[in-house]
Amino acid sequence: MKENEPCNRSDDKGHPRIGIYTGRGTSHSWLWFAEVFDRIGFFDLAFLTETELRGDALDRCDVLAMSGGDTFAIAEGLGPEGADKVKRFITHGGVYIGSCAGAYLPLHSSKEHLNLFNFVPAKIGNLTRTLPEARGLREKFCTAYGCAYVFHPVREAVRLTTNGFAPFKKAPSLDAPLYGGPPLIAGGSAQVLATYSGFTEKTVFLVDRKLASDTLLGKAAVIRQKIGQGYLHLYGPHFEHPRFTVANQLMTDAMLYDLRLDPVQIHETIASEEIISGEACRNLLKDIKREISNARIVAVGLETLPVQWTIGNKVYETAKIREFIEPVWRRIKPLEKLNRMRLLPGQAGRLLQVASETTALLREVKRDLKSGIDTLYKAKDLFERLNRTSTLFLEIYFRTKRMGNSGIQELRD
Amino acid sequence: MEYLASNKIAIVDLATRDIMEEELDDDLVLERIGGAGITKSLYDRFADEVPIVLGTGLLTGSLVPGSSLGVITAKSPSTGRVSHVPLSLDAGMELKYSGFDYIVIKGTSEKPVYLWIHDGILDLNDAEDLWGKDVWSATDHIRDLMGDDLIQVLGIGEAGEKGSDLAQICINYWQSGDRMGFGNLFGKKRLKLIAMRGMGLLEIAEPEEFVEKCGGLLSAVKSGGAANIRGIAAMAAAFGEEDIEGWLKPLTHKHMACFNTSVPTNTFVFLDEDPALLKETTVKEPGFLLTDIAPLLALKRLGLTAADACHVLKACAKFGIDGAAVAELSEKTGLTDPEAIKGSLPNLKGPASSSGDAVFSPWAAVGNQEKDAWMRRQAVAYIFGLHPLFALMAPELNEEKLLDISSLGTELELTQETLDEVIADITG
Numbered sequence: 001m002k003e004n005e006p007c008n009r010s011d012d013k014g015h016p017r018i019g020i021y022t023g024r025g026t027s028h029s030w031l032w033f034a035e036v037f038d039r040i041g042f043f044d045l046a047f048l049t050e051t052e053l054r055g056d057a058l059d060r061c062d063v064l065a066m067s068g069g070d071t072f073a074i075a076e077g078l079g080p081e082g083a084d085k086v087k088r089f090i091t092h093g094g095v096y097i098g099s100c101a102g103a104y105l106p107l108h109s110s111k112e113h114l115n116l117f118n119f120v121p122a123k124i125g126n127l128t129r130t131l132p133e134a135r136g137l138r139e140k141f142c143t144a145y146g147c148a149y150v151f152h153p154v155r156e157a158v159r160l161t162t163n164g165f166a167p168f169k170k171a172p173s174l175d176a177p178l179y180g181g182p183p184l185i186a187g188g189s190a191q192v193l194a195t196y197s198g199f200t201e202k203t204v205f206l207v208d209r210k211l212a213s214d215t216l217l218g219k220a221a222v223i224r225q226k227i228g229q230g231y232l233h234l235y236g237p238h239f240e241h242p243r244f245t246v247a248n249q250l251m252t253d254a255m256l257y258d259l260r261l262d263p264v265q266i267h268e269t270i271a272s273e274e275i276i277s278g279e280a281c282r283n284l285l286k287d288i289k290r291e292i293s294n295a296r297i298v299a300v301g302l303e304t305l306p307v308q309w310t311i312g313n314k315v316y317e318t319a320k321i322r323e324f325i326e327p328v329w330r331r332i333k334p335l336e337k338l339n340r341m342r343l344l345p346g347q348a349g350r351l352l353q354v355a356s357e358t359t360a361l362l363r364e365v366k367r368d369l370k371s372g373i374d375t376l377y378k379a380k381d382l383f384e385r386l387n388r389t390s391t392l393f394l395e396i397y398f399r400t401k402r403m404g405n406s407g408i409q410e411l412r413d
Numbered sequence: 414m415e416y417l418a419s420n421k422i423a424i425v426d427l428a429t430r431d432i433m434e435e436e437l438d439d440d441l442v443l444e445r446i447g448g449a450g451i452t453k454s455l456y457d458r459f460a461d462e463v464p465i466v467l468g469t470g471l472l473t474g475s476l477v478p479g480s481s482l483g484v485i486t487a488k489s490p491s492t493g494r495v496s497h498v499p500l501s502l503d504a505g506m507e508l509k510y511s512g513f514d515y516i517v518i519k520g521t522s523e524k525p526v527y528l529w530i531h532d533g534i535l536d537l538n539d540a541e542d543l544w545g546k547d548v549w550s551a552t553d554h555i556r557d558l559m560g561d562d563l564i565q566v567l568g569i570g571e572a573g574e575k576g577s578d579l580a581q582i583c584i585n586y587w588q589s590g591d592r593m594g595f596g597n598l599f600g601k602k603r604l605k606l607i608a609m610r611g612m613g614l615l616e617i618a619e620p621e622e623f624v625e626k627c628g629g630l631l632s633a634v635k636s637g638g639a640a641n642i643r644g645i646a647a648m649a650a651a652f653g654e655e656d657i658e659g660w661l662k663p664l665t666h667k668h669m670a671c672f673n674t675s676v677p678t679n680t681f682v683f684l685d686e687d688p689a690l691l692k693e694t695t696v697k698e699p700g701f702l703l704t705d706i707a708p709l710l711a712l713k714r715l716g717l718t719a720a721d722a723c724h725v726l727k728a729c730a731k732f733g734i735d736g737a738a739v740a741e742l743s744e745k746t747g748l749t750d751p752e753a754i755k756g757s758l759p760n761l762k763g764p765a766s767s768s769g770d771a772v773f774s775p776w777a778a779v780g781n782q783e784k785d786a787w788m789r790r791q792a793v794a795y796i797f798g799l800h801p802l803f804a805l806m807a808p809e810l811n812e813e814k815l816l817d818i819s820s821l822g823t824e825l826e827l828t829q830e831t832l833d834e835v836i837a838d839i840t841g
Binding site: 286289290293294296297298300301359362363366367 | 561
């Protein structure tokens with residue numbers, strides 16, 4: 001292991017091209033990765049669906065960020081082809097960052113679909129055949145796992161202790177939020193970067209405190225595993241959560257530390273890209289803002305209604321809707337100030353179409369809820385469209401931010 | 414204008430459907446401060462095009478106590494004078510946060526339209542489906558269409574659509590302070606309603622000091638003479654009007670304040686539900702929000718029971734007609750039967766003295782107040798965005814303090830001399 005080495009790979013290699021999985025099974029937490037990378041100036045992001053990941057998209061990435069969500073749905077969505085692509089990506093020198101569901105995914109499992117991703121010989125520390133008594137948030141307390149259950153002893157911020165070595169040497173301890181991620185029992189050559197060491201004032205106990213302590217404390221929260229030329233970094237807690245800046249820093253340090261020495265070609269210029277500015281840009285942003293504002297207004301109103309949906313193995317509250325909308329909303333103003341956007345042909349039209357459909361669906365869901373009509377199927381459709389809206393917008397946003405001083409001539413004003 | 418503003422003025426031409434946007438220039442604020450000071454200035458600029466100008470006070474939507482007021486400025490069909498009417502409840506605040514500081518509406522649309530103002534976007538949409546609906550149905554329709562019950566609606570009913578000089582722009586389902594017949598202007602322009610929703614933010618130049626001073630002002634107001642006034646009947650009594658608390662009490666369900674106003678000036682009465690109910694009612698239309706003292710007192714003088722008076726005012730709100738004018742004209746024609754009064758609404762014609770003889774709506778002219786002092790205080794309220802009744806009840810919010818906190822919030826040097834000039838202009 002490369003302990004006590006400086007984390008200066010960013011200086012050596014420039015900014016990595018990072019693929020963020022946004023496809024089937026993901027929750028809104030992929031947006032946290034986008035937020036953190038945006039903050040630290042890594043704009044070369046690719047948002048990958050399961051189809052793109054099963055294709056050759058990973059050939060153009062240095063890093064794959066796999067967020068939280070529904071592990072089973074992610075595994076099923078990616079399938080054997082996706083599993084092969086991910087494994088090939090890592091063994092050829094890529095860095096896999098898995099958070100929460102993304103951390104469960106590559107652990108050894110005998111379950112259908114999950115068994116395609118047996119990359120890391122670590123065990124899940126919160127697996128049980130006999131469920132303990134839930135003390136709160138029953139809907140988020142456990143997930144069926146074959147004949148057993150994965151149960152979640154706590155939620156929110158927990159205390160972690162790092163191993164003190166590179167790439168985690170900058171902080172001996174830190175807090176990070178746990179939203180169903182695993183305590184890990186490392187095996188083989190896996191390196192434990194951080195362990196669960198305590199609770200915080202924010203920790204919410206879903207089981208008896210002693211059981212929570214027995215289940216979590218002392219177990220690995222972050223492990224690093226080398227496979228071939230690449231690495232997997234598996235995070236039980238959400239180190240990518242934007243409010244936990246120390247965790248963000250460590251996660252980024254680890255990513256840069258294991259970045260391969262021969263990064264993929266980045267900042268490729270696509271001939272058909274266009275740059276719009278001036279009135280054309282203002283008008284497009286106004287159209288985007290109109291749709292996002294309409295959606296946001298309904299979403300806020302929905303938050304007053306006592307409803308939640310179980311989609312796959314995940315529970316979605318109405319507040320989750322804005323988790324997709326706000327990252328878009330916050331980025332409209334900076335683009336207005338820049339008054340310049342870079343995008344691919346048809347990209348804006350697709351965004352406006354999906355955003356408009358999203359608003360219409362939100363309004364339908366609101367009406368149905370007020371009329372007492374079941375909204376589960378519409379909610380499922382809604383979250384897919386929200387996901388698509390965020391993805392399409394962020395593709396344009398980061399494409400624009402990559403523009404920098406690239407010297408591309410404006411095609412129209 | 415960087416602080417306490419969205420920095421945007423919209424100019425909407427209903428005839429051409431063009432929507433222009435301008436920045437709110439610091440110089441305009443330095444010269445006219447805000448609220449009615451600027452709506453009057455914008456009115457004068459577009460006077461040839463029969464404009465209706467909406468705006469908010471400099472402090473509207475802030476933490477300054479009573480900062481709930483929006484303003485509509487236009488030429489009154491009732492008085493023929495350029496006048497100002499108040500937007501109370503949450504309408505002023507919503508306008509402030511909708512992303513526009515001022516909106517000029519000029520021209521006449523060929524067909525019915527409505528404005529949808531949200532987060533700095535102003536959409537002009539067809540209102541064929543809304544035209545012909547009463548105020549309540551139109552409010553329900555637009556809220557359902559846009560998917561949010563917090564949308565604030567300034568709308569007209571049949572009175573405005575049919576060109577009555579007594580027509581009122583209502584706020585959501587309720588009567589407003591429009592005693593100037595502005596509902597008629599909406600109708601003539603074929604403008605059915607304006608729907609507003611905004612979740613914007615206001616920047617404050619010196620936020621910590623501003624918040625601290627707002628806290629001080631609130632403490633002063635809360636220890637002042639208006640501290641214990643609760644509801645419309647208590648307020649009438651406080652201004653020296655007839656004590657109607659006993660008359661109204663059997664119907665009183667709760668009292669409601671306008672945005673950030675520490676005195677609840679409105680009272681919700683239950684007409685078809687038990688007023689003592691302490692849980693959510695299942696009755697679709699359980700009652701009515703009383704927002705205007707004068708018509709209530711006038712209907713009582715006609716000998717109506719409180720319930721009958723409230724039913725009449727509810728009918729006025731649905732029809733979109735000024736309740737004070739209805740009460741006055743009923744008295745003149747000797748109508749005292751509530752059903753007969755309701756039945757008279759479609760054919761009711763002025764003139765009525767309920768518009769008053771000032772440029773400000775007499776909505777806040779309660780009791781016997783010295784006219785010049787009342788006018789000046791109204792001007793101050795309409796410029797800074799204070800609730801006009803609350804401003805009368807809270808002398809603690811004096812001009813010096815309002816100028817001081819405005820300068821603190823905007824980083825602009827606003828002077829007493831400027832305020833005097835603006836007041837002279839809008840009251841002149």
